[in-house]
Amino acid sequence: KNEVEQSPQNLTAQEGEFITINCSYSVGISALHWLQQHPGGGIVSLFMLSSGKKKHGRLIATINIQEKHSSLHITASHPRDSAVYICAVNIASLWGSQGNLIFGKGTKLSVKP
Amino acid sequence: NAGVTQTPKFQVLKTGQSMTLQCAQDMNHNSMYWYRQDPGMGLRLIYYSASEGTTDKGEVPNGYNVSRLNKREFSLRLESAAPSQTSVYFCASIIGQYGNQPQHFGDGTRLSIL
Numbered sequence: 001k002n003e004v005e006q007s008p009q010n011l012t013a014q015e016g017e018f019i020t021i022n023c024s025y026s027v028g029i030s031a032l033h034w035l036q037q038h039p040g041g042g043i044v045s046l047f048m049l050s051s052g053k054k055k056h057g058r059l060i061a062t063i064n065i066q067e068k069h070s071s072l073h074i075t076a077s078h079p080r081d082s083a084v085y086i087c088a089v090n091i092a093s094l095w096g097s098q099g100n101l102i103f104g105k106g107t108k109l110s111v112k113p
Numbered sequence: 114n115a116g117v118t119q120t121p122k123f124q125v126l127k128t129g130q131s132m133t134l135q136c137a138q139d140m141n142h143n144s145m146y147w148y149r150q151d152p153g154m155g156l157r158l159i160y161y162s163a164s165e166g167t168t169d170k171g172e173v174p175n176g177y178n179v180s181r182l183n184k185r186e187f188s189l190r191l192e193s194a195a196p197s198q199t200s201v202y203f204c205a206s207i208i209g210q211y212g213n214q215p216q217h218f219g220d221g222t223r224l225s226i227l
């Protein structure tokens with residue numbers, strides 16, 4: 001059983017569309033991360049959040065701790081947003097390894113011009 | 114400021130050969146991590162080092178060894194490579210020893226074992 005589930009696995013959108021990627025988790029967490037993996041392979045951290053909502057440019061991340069669910073939204077999508085988006089969590093109870101992350105399998109987003 | 118640097122970027126090995134993947138960070142981070150990424154699977158933790166001089170096993174440590182040479186460098190060694198170790202390997206670091214912080218990733222090493 002995967003502790004972090006993402007949906008959809010693949011997503012194709014037209015430029016300008018509003019995009020939502022979902023992440024659900026089954027364990028107690030202390031934080032949730034959204035990461036972006038470029039087509040060339042590099043991985044960058046987009047957000048880390050433990051409650052509420054964060055916004056950076058056209059990207060918005062929300063989390064609902066009670067429902068164990070997070071969403072990543074992209075407004076006015078652009079072809080340069082094409083990437084794999086990865087959800088990851090810090091498990092709350094593992095003393096000595098709280099920095100460790102458990103990852104979802106990723107959502108591959110393709111934005112067509 | 115280079116961040117996290119991994120070498121080599123690509124490598125092809127024959128079964129049974131050994132090699133060491135190098136990782137270095139210039140951000141004065143305390144904790145470092147080695148992951149592997151396989152098609153259809155999320156990143157999986159191989160080993161981590163919460164601080165200089167300490168290393169611990171992650172989810173998939175079998176067939177690997179690590180060395181935290183100093184605060185900057187964390188290497189991953191395959192003693193006798195197997196085709197099942199064909200993967201993309203990522204090194205990452207965070208500034209603290211524990212707690213929730215964004216991880217900084219290297220660009221990855223693409224390793225093929227024939």
